[in-house]
Amino acid sequence: MHGLVNRSIQLFVSHTYGLHIWEDVTRTAGLDFTEFEGMLRYKETYTPLLLDTIAQVLGRPRADVMEDLGTFLVSDPQFEAVRRLLRFGGVDFVDFLHSLDDLDDRVRLAVSDLHLPKVELRANADGHFSLICDSQIAGYGHVLMGILRAMADDYGALALLEHSGGTGGAEVVSITLVQNEFSQGRAFDLGARVG
Amino acid sequence: MTKIMDAPSMPGTASGRDALDILCPMHLVIDATGHVVHAGPTLRKMRQGQGIVGQRFLEVFEVKRPRALTSMADLRGMAQQKLRLKLREAPYTALKGIIVPSIDGSDSMIVNLSFGISILDGVRDFALSNADFAATDLAIEMLYLVEAKTVAMEASYRLNARLQGAKIAAEEQAFTDTLTGLKNRRALDTVLTRLLTQRTSFAVMQIDLDYFKTVNDTLGHAAGDHVLQNVARIMVAETRSHDLVARVGGDEFTVVLPDVRSNDILRRVGHRIIQRLEEPMPFQGTDCKISASIGTVWIQPGDITTMEDVLSDADVALYASKHAGRAKQTLYTPDLRNAANAVVPPTEMGDKSA
Numbered sequence: 248m249h250g251l252v253n254r255s256i257q258l259f260v261s262h263t264y265g266l267h268i269w270e271d272v273t274r275t276a277g278l279d280f281t282e283f284e285g286m287l288r289y290k291e292t293y294t295p296l297l298l299d300t301i302a303q304v305l306g307r308p309r310a311d312v313m314e315d316l317g318t319f320l321v322s323d324p325q326f327e328a329v330r331r332l333l334r335f336g337g338v339d340f341v342d343f344l345h346s347l348d349d350l351d352d353r354v355r356l357a358v359s360d361l362h363l364p365k366v367e368l369r370a371n372a373d374g375h376f377s378l379i380c381d382s383q384i385a386g387y388g389h390v391l392m393g394i395l396r397a398m399a400d401d402y403g404a405l406a407l408l409e410h411s412g413g414t415g416g417a418e419v420v421s422i423t424l425v426q427n428e429f430s431q432g433r434a435f436d437l438g439a440r441v442g
Numbered sequence: 443m444t445k446i447m448d449a450p451s452m453p454g455t456a457s458g459r460d461a462l463d464i465l466c467p468m469h470l471v472i473d474a475t476g477h478v479v480h481a482g483p484t485l486r487k488m489r490q491g492q493g494i495v496g497q498r499f500l501e502v503f504e505v506k507r508p509r510a511l512t513s514m515a516d517l518r519g520m521a522q523q524k525l526r527l528k529l530r531e532a533p534y535t536a537l538k539g540i541i542v543p544s545i546d547g548s549d550s551m552i553v554n555l556s557f558g559i560s561i562l563d564g565v566r567d568f569a570l571s572n573a574d575f576a577a578t579d580l581a582i583e584m585l586y587l588v589e590a591k592t593v594a595m596e597a598s599y600r601l602n603a604r605l606q607g608a609k610i611a612a613e614e615q616a617f618t619d620t621l622t623g624l625k626n627r628r629a630l631d632t633v634l635t636r637l638l639t640q641r642t643s644f645a646v647m648q649i650d651l652d653y654f655k656t657v658n659d660t661l662g663h664a665a666g667d668h669v670l671q672n673v674a675r676i677m678v679a680e681t682r683s684h685d686l687v688a689r690v691g692g693d694e695f696t697v698v699l700p701d702v703r704s705n706d707i708l709r710r711v712g713h714r715i716i717q718r719l720e721e722p723m724p725f726q727g728t729d730c731k732i733s734a735s736i737g738t739v740w741i742q743p744g745d746i747t748t749m750e751d752v753l754s755d756a757d758v759a760l761y762a763s764k765h766a767g768r769a770k771q772t773l774y775t776p777d778l779r780n781a782a783n784a785v786v787p788p789t790e791m792g793d794k795s796a
Contacts, residue, residue: 251597284601284604286594286597328589331589332586332589332590332593335582335586338572353586356586356587356590357586357590357591357593357594358590358594435571436571437565437570437582437585438565438567438569438570439566
């Protein structure tokens with residue numbers, strides 16, 4: 248798995264729960280190092296191992312941990328770049344939802360060897376959407392749910408999200424859009440670059 | 443909207459303009475006199491304050507390429523060619539454009555503009571948003587890519603900086619002399635400390651090359667390096683695999699020999715090393731000739747001593763060899779120190795071992 252994924256997990260844990268919890272996680276997972284590098288590649292087994300160990304160390308369901316990870320990625324000021332890159336996807340929340348079909352391709356444009364699971368948006372009647380996600384990593388739908396929750400806030404949309412479980416290697420997130428322009432949302436200035 | 447305006451859907455007409463505003467939000471319609479009669483919404487936004495409609499096209503924009511375009515007639519001749527333009531007022535934004543005759547049959551022309559490579563500055567200077575670009579325009583994807591690339595490059599730079607730091611740290615902790623591949627002083631310190639703690643028997647040979655400086659001075663550093671590498675090979679060949687051979691200075695070497703059973707063995711090893719070092723070493727057609735002086739100290743099991751004392755004793759023996767005319771090995775005995783003290787001041791001894 249790409250180092251960026253593991254590095255994100257590391258920063259999520261150390262910033263949310265403290266460095267000692269992260270060190271506890273790496274110890275419990277039997278790793279002989281504590282720092283993941285964003286721009287290195289790691290064995291595929293590290294990511295699920297980390298997620299399971301974090302759930303174990305925190306005593307929380309893995310699904311909850313993954314959703315919090317998604318929210319952290321978008322809302323933590325340290326990850327402003329992620330929020331901005333996602334905001335390029337659409338002018339409002341619905342537009343953004345439709346851009347998720349291209350998310351993996353967009354990510355690969357930026358970092359050619361970072362392969363995210365494919366997602367597909369199905370628009371049902373009256374502001375109901377289903378997001379079907381491939382889940383090479385079980386619970387990826389929960390990460391997306393955390394991301395969507397934070398992005399809805401960011402756009403100022405009011406949406407209800409529900410993880411409707413998974414079948415055959417795919418997970419489904421149900422989205423009910425109550426109001427596309429519910430609040431002001433956060434500003435997105437195209438010209439203000441991060442970094 | 444009235445029926446009349448809806449009827450002929452062409453660029454010159456109102457509904458045609460609506461369509462063009464959506465398709466090309468940075469287009470202009472210029473009349474036969476060269477005045478702007480209509481501007482797309484993004485251009486109007488860019489000219490907030492200064493205005494654009496009613497102004498002469500060539501007074502707002504400077505045509506950089508093709509050169510010497512000064513009149514409307516010139517422009518008309520440029521139809522379908524790529525234009526490079528620049529705003530005549532701050533922020534002097536560079537733009538790309540293409541000009542075509544209006545298809546409504548009038549004398550007017552349509553110019554479509556784009557930022558091209560100045561997109562980043564343009565977006566910032568004019569506070570543009572997604573809505574200011576046509577839905578089919580790749581500008582937003584371009585901005586996305588630039589930003590994503592910047593973030594990814596930052597991450598790579600940080601990784602490189604960390605790896606560079608780690609490399610320097612590793613070099614500092616290294617136990618190897620990079621020129622000869624022998625162990626270095628740090629490795630020597632580590633091994634001596636271990637042997638002294640174990641209080642086992644071992645010997646230390648302090649080896650100084652003789653006439654090496656002459657080789658370096660007359661034949662150059664390349665010859666000197668060649669000799670040092672040759673010396674290293676000989677010392678490794680003439681000692682056992684569990685002996686430690688370290689280069690501790692420019693032409694100073696230290697060999698640590700654990701489990702030595704007799705003085706004879708030490709004499710034989712020292713003798714062989716000197717003998718082989720004296721064989722001429724050819725370098726680019728010239729024979730480099732050196733020799734070596736050796737001072738050896740043999741620590742007996744149970745001896746309580748310090749690393750400083752061991753190395754100092756070896757130095758005293760080495761000095762005796764030098765004093766006796768070089769190319770010799772001397773085994774340390776306490777008498778030597780008394781003799782040495784009588785001959786050389788202690789400070790010079792200190793310099794020698796530094």
